[in-house]
Amino acid sequence: MSDSSDPVPRTLVVRCPDWPLTALGVVPDEPALVLAAGRVAAASEAARAAGVARGQRRREAQGRCPGVVVLERDEAAEARRFEPVAAALEDITPWVEVSRPGACAFGVRGPLRLLGGEASLLVRTAEVVEAVLDAAIGSVHPGCRLGIADGRFAADLAAREAAAGVAGSIVVPGGDSPAFLAPQPVGVLGRPDLADVLVRLGLATLGAFAALSVGDVVGRFGAEGQAAQRLAAGLDGIPPQVRRPPPDLAVAVDLDPPVDRIDRVAFAARALAEQLHDDLRGRGLACTRVVVEAETEHGERLARCWRDEGVLGASALADRVRWQLEGWLHGPPPVRPTAGLVRLTLVPDEVVPATGHQAGFWGGASAADERAVRALARVVGLLGEGSVRLPEWRGGRDPSDQLVLVPLTGRVGEAMSGASTPQADVQPWPGVLPPPSPAAVHVDPAPAALLDDRGRLVRVDGRGVLSAPPVTLRIRQGGQVSVAAWAGPWPVDERWWDPLRHRRRVRLQVVADDGVARLLMLEAGRWRVAATYD
Amino acid sequence: MGLPDGHASTLPDDLSTEGQAPVQRPRPRSLAEAARRARTGAPAGERTLPVSSALTDLLPDGLRRGSSVGLAGPGARSLALALIAEATATGSWAAVVDEPDLGLAAAAEAGVALARLAVVGLPDQRQWGAVVAALIGGLDLILVAPRRSVRAADARRLAARARERGSVLIRIGGAARPAWPDSPDLELTLADAIWEGPEDGYGRLRCRRAEVVATGRGRNARERRAVLLLPDVRGVPSLP
Numbered sequence: 001m002s003d004s005s006d007p008v009p010r011t012l013v014v015r016c017p018d019w020p021l022t023a024l025g026v027v028p029d030e031p032a033l034v035l036a037a038g039r040v041a042a043a044s045e046a047a048r049a050a051g052v053a054r055g056q057r058r059r060e061a062q063g064r065c066p067g068v069v070v071l072e073r074d075e076a077a078e079a080r081r082f083e084p085v086a087a088a089l090e091d092i093t094p095w096v097e098v099s100r101p102g103a104c105a106f107g108v109r110g111p112l113r114l115l116g117g118e119a120s121l122l123v124r125t126a127e128v129v130e131a132v133l134d135a136a137i138g139s140v141h142p143g144c145r146l147g148i149a150d151g152r153f154a155a156d157l158a159a160r161e162a163a164a165g166v167a168g169s170i171v172v173p174g175g176d177s178p179a180f181l182a183p184q185p186v187g188v189l190g191r192p193d194l195a196d197v198l199v200r201l202g203l204a205t206l207g208a209f210a211a212l213s214v215g216d217v218v219g220r221f222g223a224e225g226q227a228a229q230r231l232a233a234g235l236d237g238i239p240p241q242v243r244r245p246p247p248d249l250a251v252a253v254d255l256d257p258p259v260d261r262i263d264r265v266a267f268a269a270r271a272l273a274e275q276l277h278d279d280l281r282g283r284g285l286a287c288t289r290v291v292v293e294a295e296t297e298h299g300e301r302l303a304r305c306w307r308d309e310g311v312l313g314a315s316a317l318a319d320r321v322r323w324q325l326e327g328w329l330h331g332p333p334p335v336r337p338t339a340g341l342v343r344l345t346l347v348p349d350e351v352v353p354a355t356g357h358q359a360g361f362w363g364g365a366s367a368a369d370e371r372a373v374r375a376l377a378r379v380v381g382l383l384g385e386g387s388v389r390l391p392e393w394r395g396g397r398d399p400s401d402q403l404v405l406v407p408l409t410g411r412v413g414e415a416m417s418g419a420s421t422p423q424a425d426v427q428p429w430p431g432v433l434p435p436p437s438p439a440a441v442h443v444d445p446a447p448a449a450l451l452d453d454r455g456r457l458v459r460v461d462g463r464g465v466l467s468a469p470p471v472t473l474r475i476r477q478g479g480q481v482s483v484a485a486w487a488g489p490w491p492v493d494e495r496w497w498d499p500l501r502h503r504r505r506v507r508l509q510v511v512a513d514d515g516v517a518r519l520l521m522l523e524a525g526r527w528r529v530a531a532t533y534d
Numbered sequence: 535m536g537l538p539d540g541h542a543s544t545l546p547d548d549l550s551t552e553g554q555a556p557v558q559r560p561r562p563r564s565l566a567e568a569a570r571r572a573r574t575g576a577p578a579g580e581r582t583l584p585v586s587s588a589l590t591d592l593l594p595d596g597l598r599r600g601s602s603v604g605l606a607g608p609g610a611r612s613l614a615l616a617l618i619a620e621a622t623a624t625g626s627w628a629a630v631v632d633e634p635d636l637g638l639a640a641a642a643e644a645g646v647a648l649a650r651l652a653v654v655g656l657p658d659q660r661q662w663g664a665v666v667a668a669l670i671g672g673l674d675l676i677l678v679a680p681r682r683s684v685r686a687a688d689a690r691r692l693a694a695r696a697r698e699r700g701s702v703l704i705r706i707g708g709a710a711r712p713a714w715p716d717s718p719d720l721e722l723t724l725a726d727a728i729w730e731g732p733e734d735g736y737g738r739l740r741c742r743r744a745e746v747v748a749t750g751r752g753r754n755a756r757e758r759r760a761v762l763l764l765p766d767v768r769g770v771p772s773l774p
Binding site for chain 1 (some may be wrong): 553608610611612625627641649651673674727728729734736739742765768772
């Protein structure tokens with residue numbers, strides 16, 4: 001990669017770590033986690049120290065850290081609490097770009113003239129952000145992490161590695177971004193599929209990936225691969241042929257009567273985002289940066305720039321607009337407009353040729369597929385990304401493990417061709433429960449007690465033998481039933497070599513006298529109703 | 535199997551052998567059935583959705599588009615999977631709204647084409663009506679299990695929309711779920727069901743022999759009964 005025609009703009013990235021938690025008012029030394037779609041989306045420092053990690057299930061995380069406070073993710077609160085931060089940074093530069101609640105960036109060239117040097121810029125930025133966080137959240141918060149480098153991607157990684165405060169900030173000297181990026185693992189590109197292939201090819205670091213010839217990369221991975229390689233090489237991720245968007249691409253909607261509540265404007269905002277996406281698609285373009293503008297009854301003009309390294313799909317655009325409106329309309333008084341909004345405009349600020357790597361919400365095989373995918377896209381617009389999921393075969397020993405749900409994103413075509421049934425050569429899972437599988441697999445298994453004829457808890461010894469035949473099953477919030485028949489126990493000992501993911505459990509099928517068959521699971525000395533053969 | 539990803543012990547013989555291919559689509563039993571399956575995308579003009587051969591005694595005409603089906607009591611989810619299996623296998627899409635407990639492995643075994651089964655989570659119960667309305671028309675089969683009671687006006691509106699657009703609304707009820715304001719066009723319940731297989735510590739669950747009762751309004755007014763294996767030893771709803 002040697003075609004660095006334009007110098008990459010020097011960028012400062014501000015990251016507020018664990019923002020989903022901070023926005024909910026959690027202090028760092030309190031063990032807490034935020035769940036999104038049943039999995040851990042963020043965990044506080046105290047919880048991470050106890051072994052809680054992103055992507056774990058609730059039960060797994062609670063097993064690691066029994067006292068952990070479990071919170072549901074609140075994206076509206078995240079957006080609402082972050083808008084004052086972005087607004088305050090406008091004192092330093094008008095070109096603040098928000099990538100998601102909790103992270104934003106701006107070019108340093110302008111503010112440097114004002115503040116003299118990068119050191120004083122860091123000091124000023126940290127002061128501004130901390131002052132806002134102090135006011136909005138309270139005196140105890142994890143603060144912010146700052147990184148400066150050539151290019152936004154390198155600056156973002158620098159901020160990710162930085163420690164708290166100005167002293168902990170990482171400044172990558174001018175021209176050193178490629179060297180800073182080279183040892184990073186390819187996983188940081190945020191493209192799991194690509195990273196998986198690269199690792200299997202023996203290209204584990206960004207440096208190794210960047211050293212490939214551009215032609216080879218485009219030939220094998222297409223335009224998306226090229227964009228990723230440019231990032232890895234410390235260049236801007238967008239291919240060079242970025243066009244200045246024609247001004248008539250902006251879309252606007254007049255709001256009459258003026259609105260001051262998000263629920264009244266949300267529908268119009270979503271339709272506007274879809275219209276912008278469709279207009280761009282019709283011209284073979286996709287948007288990487290969008291300015292959300294609003295006018296109020298009193299003539300105030302509000303604007304905020306949102307940007308993403310990849311292109312913004314229809315639902316991603318709609319999310320950005322919703323977050324921004326949430327921040328303005330429900331934020332604290334300093335950022336809240338004094339009157340209702342009368343006009344909402346979306347300006348695609350930076351567009352790239354659509355290379356087809358995010359195939360929008362179309363591309364179904366048959367007419368029925370297209371209709372279904374359109375309806376599901378509408379539901380994603382209503383409920384947010386990740387609310388509609390499709391099953392995908394993964395394999396496992398328990399009914400709850402064999403299939404995972406993957407979110408329906410813009411890539412429905414891929415999801416539909418995905419392997420939702422096992423391949424013929426799928427590896428056997430020794431110890432899997434044979435069919436029939438339970439028709440109800442409980443997301444939150446109810447604690448239960450399995451008792452023998454003398455009312456003692458039935459236990460399973462190290463050789464997988466029950467201490468006594470079960471006679472009574474007592475389910476919390478479900479009463480008590482007698483055991484009519486039972487089968488098992490079948491112990492499973494998984495990943496015994498990995499202390500963090502080791503799981504040892506025993507399964508037992510129990511038919512109660514009410515005619516219901518249940519799958520019980522004994523783990524860490526506790527019985528639970530894992531599934532019902534409904 | 536090279537390096538196993540863990541190990542299991544003291545499994546009865548039939549577990550370790552039959553457990554090799556846990557999810558298997560039933561083989562089509564006739565050429566006509568195979569042809570029907572190979573064809574994707576049922577024509578929009580068709581008045582009914584196909585059901586698996588085990589259900590033909592209960593639903594001789596298939597599943598009428600635009601109708602509503604109520605399933606309650608034990609076995610409701612197995613019945614729901616049995617109802618949607620054949621239609622999804624022949625190109626129809628199904629969505630299940632706010633029912634995270636639905637067993638996906640059981641769905642695959644029952645013959646549901648998982649590539650056309652969307653699982654919709656509902657973070658906010660107030661959006662239930664809007665979500666179901668958005669799905670009607672786009673998808674042929676919508677499985678709903680509302681946690682709050684549905685208002686009569688909403689139920690009427692959704693039913694009218696489903697009739698107009700030809701989607702089938704399958705209501706999964708249960709003890710913990712509130713009742714609907716109106717009765718469905720067709721109601722399926724398990725009259726009596728016996729699980730076969732396990733004894734005191736021996737064997738395993740093999741099948742459930744159940745009598746299914748179909749009642750309803752209009753052309754379904756005459757009660758029909760059929761004894762089914764729901765599911766059988768492969769997880770497929772079938773005739774004994």
